[in-house]
Amino acid sequence: MTIQQKEISGTNPPTVVLKSVCRSCHGGCGVLMHVQDGVLVKVEGDPDSPLNHGRLCPIGTVTTDLVYHPDRLKYPMRRLGERGSGRWQRISWDAALGEISEKLLAIRDKFGPEAIALGTGTGRHHIRWVSRFGNALGTPNWCEPGFAQCFHPRVNTTILTFGDLPVCDYTGDVPPKCILFWGHNPLNSGPDGETRFNVREALAHDPDIIVIDPRETELAKRAKLWLRVRPGADDALALAMLNVIIGERLYDEPFVRAWTHGFEALAERVKPHTPEWAEPITWVAADKIRNAARLFAKAKPAMMEWGCALEHTPKCIQTIRAVSMLPVLTGNIDVPGGWVFGMHGLGRFPSLIENLTPEANAKRLGADRFKLLGGEGADLPAAHIPTLLQAMREGKPYWVKAFLVFGNNTLTTYANSSAAYEALMKLDFIVCADLFMTPTAELADIVLPAASWPEINQLAGLPTIAANVVLANQKAVRTHECKSDEEIFVELARRMKLPVGTESVEDVLNAQLKGGGLGVSFDELKQKGWVKVPFRYRKYENGGFRTPTGKIELYSTRFEQLGYAPLPYYEEAPETPISAPGVAEDYPLVLTTGGRIPFFFNSEHRQIEKLRKACRDPIAEIHPETAARLGIAGGDWMWIETRRGRMRQQAKLTAGIDPRVVSAQHGWWFPDQPGPEYGVWQSNVNLLTDNQPPYDPAMGTYQLRALLCRVAPAADPQKNAGGVA
Numbered sequence: 202m203t204i205q206q207k208e209i210s211g212t213n214p215p216t217v218v219l220k221s222v223c224r225s226c227h228g229g230c231g232v233l234m235h236v237q238d239g240v241l242v243k244v245e246g247d248p249d250s251p252l253n254h255g256r257l258c259p260i261g262t263v264t265t266d267l268v269y270h271p272d273r274l275k276y277p278m279r280r281l282g283e284r285g286s287g288r289w290q291r292i293s294w295d296a297a298l299g300e301i302s303e304k305l306l307a308i309r310d311k312f313g314p315e316a317i318a319l320g321t322g323t324g325r326h327h328i329r330w331v332s333r334f335g336n337a338l339g340t341p342n343w344c345e346p347g348f349a350q351c352f353h354p355r356v357n358t359t360i361l362t363f364g365d366l367p368v369c370d371y372t373g374d375v376p377p378k379c380i381l382f383w384g385h386n387p388l389n390s391g392p393d394g395e396t397r398f399n400v401r402e403a404l405a406h407d408p409d410i411i412v413i414d415p416r417e418t419e420l421a422k423r424a425k426l427w428l429r430v431r432p433g434a435d436d437a438l439a440l441a442m443l444n445v446i447i448g449e450r451l452y453d454e455p456f457v458r459a460w461t462h463g464f465e466a467l468a469e470r471v472k473p474h475t476p477e478w479a480e481p482i483t484w485v486a487a488d489k490i491r492n493a494a495r496l497f498a499k500a501k502p503a504m505m506e507w508g509c510a511l512e513h514t515p516k517c518i519q520t521i522r523a524v525s526m527l528p529v530l531t532g533n534i535d536v537p538g539g540w541v542f543g544m545h546g547l548g549r550f551p552s553l554i555e556n557l558t559p560e561a562n563a564k565r566l567g568a569d570r571f572k573l574l575g576g577e578g579a580d581l582p583a584a585h586i587p588t589l590l591q592a593m594r595e596g597k598p599y600w601v602k603a604f605l606v607f608g609n610n611t612l613t614t615y616a617n618s619s620a621a622y623e624a625l626m627k628l629d630f631i632v633c634a635d636l637f638m639t640p641t642a643e644l645a646d647i648v649l650p651a652a653s654w655p656e657i658n659q660l661a662g663l664p665t666i667a668a669n670v671v672l673a674n675q676k677a678v679r680t681h682e683c684k685s686d687e688e689i690f691v692e693l694a695r696r697m698k699l700p701v702g703t704e705s706v707e708d709v710l711n712a713q714l715k716g717g718g719l720g721v722s723f724d725e726l727k728q729k730g731w732v733k734v735p736f737r738y739r740k741y742e743n744g745g746f747r748t749p750t751g752k753i754e755l756y757s758t759r760f761e762q763l764g765y766a767p768l769p770y771y772e773e774a775p776e777t778p779i780s781a782p783g784v785a786e787d788y789p790l791v792l793t794t795g796g797r798i799p800f801f802f803n804s805e806h807r808q809i810e811k812l813r814k815a816c817r818d819p820i821a822e823i824h825p826e827t828a829a830r831l832g833i834a835g836g837d838w839m840w841i842e843t844r845r846g847r848m849r850q851q852a853k854l855t856a857g858i859d860p861r862v863v864s865a866q867h868g869w870w871f872p873d874q875p876g877p878e879y880g881v882w883q884s885n886v887n888l889l890t891d892n893q894p895p896y897d898p899a900m901g902t903y904q905l906r907a908l909l910c911r912v913a914p915a916a917d918p919q920k921n922a923g924g925v926a
């Protein structure tokens with residue numbers, strides 16, 4: 202039965218149930234929102250949704266706590282006093298928009314539109330609206346900490362070499378016989394738009410599981426093979442697995458012959474990369490590498506779930522290239538239960554990129570060097586964050602004077618938080634739109650109260666990019682004076698009298714739906730909740746792959762043309778025991794960061810007591826032997842220190858991690874501690890990460906994982922705030 206927008210009779214006041222889609226993570230769980238008298242009283246999973254079949258994760262479950270949290274930003278505010286004074290004055294929307302418009306126009310006149318940068322966060326409902334507003338304003342400088350570091354390296358690489366982004370086939374009729382989880386823990390994180398529930402359903406069919414992860418996750422415990430890789434050594438591991446598949450002729454010969462380009466060159470490239478070669482680099486036994494390659498190659502169909510762990514070192518693109526070839530060589534492309542291309546049910550978003558002149562485009566910071574991030578190799582070109590911070594700090598290659606942050610807590614999620622802070626402090630003008638006051642918003646001149654997902658109208662196409670299911674995110678309620686980010690952009694564009702970007706939000710949504718050819722308007726989609734696009738497999742048989750050779754390019758002609766290596770290769774990350782043995786003498790442990798937990802989304806949700814109950818304090822995993830040697834017991838606070846800085850988290854002892862590795866959580870600040878800092882310098886893992894070169898040559902990726910660190914006992918920060926160990 203489909204519950205549509207309807208009234209439940211007998212409740213007083215009457216309850217209206219609206220279909221929508223949860224947007225608290227990249228996933229798109231279908232939801233039913235119960236509204237009584239203008240109040241969102243309950244949000245439950247939609248039993249009909251193909252993405253979650255009625256279930257919600259811990260974050261989705263507390264949606265009403267989020268919407269009605271007393272700490273929500275309620276109205277626009279102007280800062281009083283110095284940047285970071287922590288003193289704020291309520292102002293009207295009219296005053297806020299007027300002031301922002303005036304300041305931006307003045308900066309644009311004096312320094313050029315490129316002096317205004319825009320920032321946002323990962324995969325939010327309004328992400329494309331941020332670049333759209335930038336394009337309308339004439340600035341190419343918008344950025345997102347996930348662009349060079351997360352998902353888009355996979356998107357841009359596969360678009361160039363496969364013609365499209367492959368995703369796992371969960372909504373078809375054939376379950377996979379094998380799933381390879383590589384640097385990805387989707388039971389906690391939810392893959393990019395396929396939900397964790399789809400993964401669980403596939404696991405219920407008992408496929409062979411291979412996990413490549415430095416930590417013993419729930420999946421690793423269930424796996425037939427768990428390869429406890431050294432953080433950052435994934436490229437060596439992938440090359441060795443390719444060596445086995447090619448050397449033992451385990452590949453799908455007809456598919457490889459008919460549909461790939463450059464097989465001979467790849468075979469030649471991987472020849473020296475035997476499992477024995479890889480063993481000392483990866484810390485995985487040669488036999489285990491061989492067995493993993495054999496298992497993956499022989500099971501049909503097989504799929505690969507890959508994650509951002511592959512994208513958190515400066516050798517990200519070539520690692521992705523190597524890893525992406527496993528499902529190709531084994532013939533698991535666009536087949537039921539394999540790695541499939543999407544139906545793209547959501548039309549092209551009107552990005553207004555045509556409003557940017559070629560000269561303006563050429564000014565995008567970092568685009569000249571990192572063409573897969575900001576230039577012609579990018580699907581959605583974005584600015585390079587370290588280059589942008591340099592422009593804010595030093596005016597090189599030109600000054601960036603204003604930063605409009607729509608949904609990012611810069612001080613917690615950019616690498617090297619101290620460098621990010623220093624750059625923000627140099628700016629003339631900062632605007633921050635967020636759901637809550639954050640340590641970053643405290644640095645703004647004006648803060649704007651953004652509406653949360655149950656308060657907005659928007660479209661979602663899931664999985665992300667593939668858009669096999671198109672869903673309406675519909676507005677159920679509105680709190681205080683909040684506005685959606687989309688509405689703010691439209692109002693600002695009108696206020697600033699920009700030539701484009703002034704249509705209403707609904708007009709844009711309808712135009713996008715029209716482009717997708719589903720034959721529904723936004724109002725109709727709200728009634729239905731979602732539409733599943735009829736699926737076809739082996740789409741390449743009709744016209745080939747959308748690459749220059751019409752084949753999947755193992756040897757990439759596009760990479761070659763752009764000046765990047767056409768074949769994957771091994772390269773050590775800049776700060777590892779192998780590449781920097783001198784540093785390792787002082788910092789002997791390998792640090793990885795950011796492994797997701799189900800209770801928080803990046804730096805969010807620390808205000809929500811039901812979630813904090815499940816994870817009160819920041820936790821870092823360490824091996825019991827290492828901890829004992831350092832005099833650290835389970836639950837103790839410990840300093841974790843790199844060449845950039847130190848911070849403290851609580852020790853969780855686990856034998857499931859290599860004694861040479863430490864894994865720390867990311868995103869920590871403490872809304873319960875006093876502002877304006879809210880403890881952001883206490884347990885913030887990005888005090889340890891690096892935003893300095895080298896960067897990935899094609900994507901500009903910096904270093905969030907596979908760093909060298911040392912660990913020492915620390916005092917409880919609550920008992921000894923700001924003190925030393």
Ligand SMILES: Nc1nc2c(c(=O)[nH]1)N[C@H]1C(S)=C(S)[C@@H](COP(=O)(O)OP(=O)(O)OC[C@H]3O[C@@H](n4cnc5c(=O)[nH]c(N)nc54)[C@H](O)[C@@H]3O)O[C@H]1N2
Nearest residue numbers: 384385386390432433508509510793795796797801802803
């Ligand atoms: N609940 C929740 N969901 C989220 C998020 C969240 O914060 N909370 N964040 C969202 C975002 S922005 C993203 S990008 C995705 C990320 O989701 P995932 O891609 O699943 O990323 P992580 O959980 O950070 O890391 C995945 C696994 O990689 C392992 N790992 C660490 N270093 C390495 C390494 O060098 N090599 C290999 N092979 N493995 C390594 C970690 O131990 C971890 O188990 O999740 C999204 N969903």
Ligand SMILES: Nc1nc2c(c(=O)[nH]1)N[C@H]1C(S)=C(S)[C@@H](COP(=O)(O)OP(=O)(O)OC[C@H]3O[C@@H](n4cnc5c(=O)[nH]c(N)nc54)[C@H](O)[C@@H]3O)O[C@H]1N2
Nearest residue numbers: 322323347351607608609610614634635651795803804867
């Ligand atoms: N060390 C380390 N650093 C990492 C990672 C890691 O694994 N390790 N992961 C990286 C990755 S993969 C990513 S994608 C980034 C994520 O970085 P971001 O996605 O930028 O995440 P946050 O910094 O948490 O910023 C999100 C902010 O948006 C606000 N917000 C939520 N919804 C809305 C909305 O609808 N409108 C507005 N205006 N605001 C909203 C939240 O309250 C929060 O303050 O972090 C990266 N940083």
Ligand code: SF4
Nearest residue numbers: 223226228230258261
């Ligand atoms: S998995 Fe994501 S979309 Fe689903 S309920 Fe949780 S936060 Fe919402």
Ligand SMILES: [Mo]
Nearest residue numbers: 323347351509
């Ligand atoms: Mo991400």
